[in-house]
Each structure stands twice: as structure tokens, then as C-alpha cells.
Amino acid sequence: MKTKSLAFRQIEWWIVTLVFLIIILSNILSTGNSGNRSFDTHLLGYFSRIFIPLILFLVFYLLHMVLIPNYLKTKNKVKFILFCLLLAITSYTIVTLFAFGANITNSPFTLFYLKTMAIYLGYLVWVIFLQQLLSPPRMKDYQTYNAVRLGSIFFF
Structure with missing residues (x-):
């Protein structure tokens, strides 16, 4: 009996989802150890540690579960490349703004x-x-x- 290929798209989706949830949980729990810092002054930093992984997870979902399957069906390279570039530029800009605003990185290069x-x-x-x-x-x-x-x- 021949072995069939596994549903790797779903396997990869659930592994990335598990890693994403672990990252979010770690980021939420680690903000409680901020010491003498006021919550109001570091509100952007708190939400940045939630939104940056969320944006990366959304990019993974759109690329892995929407754009690539649509490309495999339609074989429209121009549309695929344009959507990928738009997704990359938009997500990079948002992640960089959050990271720079929360002092996660000191330069606007993320x-x-x-x-x-x-x-x-x-x-x-x-x-x-x-x-x-x-x-x-x-x-x-x-x-x-x-x-x-x-x-x-x-x-x-």
C-alpha cells in the first residue's frame, strides 16, 4: 500500500498557532515583572508585545493559507507578487512603528x-x-x- 502525503498545510498551521499562543502568553505574563515602571507610561510597550506577534501571525495566515493556495489554483504570478509585496511592506511598516514606539528597537530598522x-x-x-x-x-x-x-x- 502506498503512503499518501500528509496535510502539511494544516500541520504547519497548528504548529505556528501553538508557537504564537506560547509567545503571546509569555509576553503577557512577563509584563507583570516590570518592577517600578508605571503601567500608564508603558502602555504602548505592553500592547506592542501583543500586536507584533499578532501581525506576524496574520501575515503567516494570509501568505500560507490564502495567497499561496490561490496562486497554486490560478498560477497568476503578477497578482501573487503584488499581494506579497503589499503584505510585506504594510506589515513591516506596522511592526516597525510598534517596535520603534515601544523602544523594542532603537533604530527604525526592524x-x-x-x-x-x-x-x-x-x-x-x-x-x-x-x-x-x-x-x-x-x-x-x-x-x-x-x-x-x-x-x-x-x-x-
Whole structure:
């Protein structure tokens, strides 16, 4: 019996959702240890630690669950690239404004946003490489592909 490919889009969605919830919970709980700082003076910092991961999660959802599946159906490269650029510029601007306003970063260059996007793009390139190397017709079934891709999710 041949092994079928797993529903990786859903697996990746739930793993990112779990990581997002852990980050939000950690950020909420860590603000209680602010010491002598007043809550009113650091309101933007408090909400920035919530909204920045929320924006990154929304970008992941729109890219991974909406734009890429639509591109795979329609194969319209121009529309896909334009929406991706619009999403990247808008989300980068919002994240940078929150990070700079909350003194998370001292410069208006948000390096952690670019690192997050680089990790995601690296993962997408890795997945395309795995599909071409380990999926049928090169291999008889998806068993090796499933195992390697499941293992690589945790490295990214």
C-alpha cells in the first residue's frame, strides 16, 4: 500500500498557532515583572508585545493559507507578487512603528522582522526542494518525504 502525503498545510498551521499562543502568553505574563515602571507610561510597550506577534501571525495566515493556495489554483504570478509585496511592506511598516514606539528597537530598522521572514522563505525553499527530491515519481511513495518534512518542521 502506498503512503499518501500528509496535510502539511494544516500541520504547519497548528504548529505556528501553538508557537504564537506560547509567545503571546509569555509576553503577557512577563509584563507583570516590570518592577517600578508605571503601567500608564508603558502602555504602548505592553500592547506592542501583543500586536507584533499578532501581525506576524496574520501575515503567516494570509501568505500560507490564502495567497499561496490561490496562486497554486490560478498560477497568476503578477497578482501573487503584488499581494506579497503589499503584505510585506504594510506589515513591516506596522511592526516597525510598534517596535520603534515601544523602544523594542532603537533604530527604525526592524531586524527581527526580516529574520522571521527569512526563516519562513528558507522553509518554503526547503519544502520545494524536498518535494522535487523525495516525492513521486522519484520515490515510490511519500513515506520518506513525510518523515523528512515532519522532522524539518521542528528545525525551522
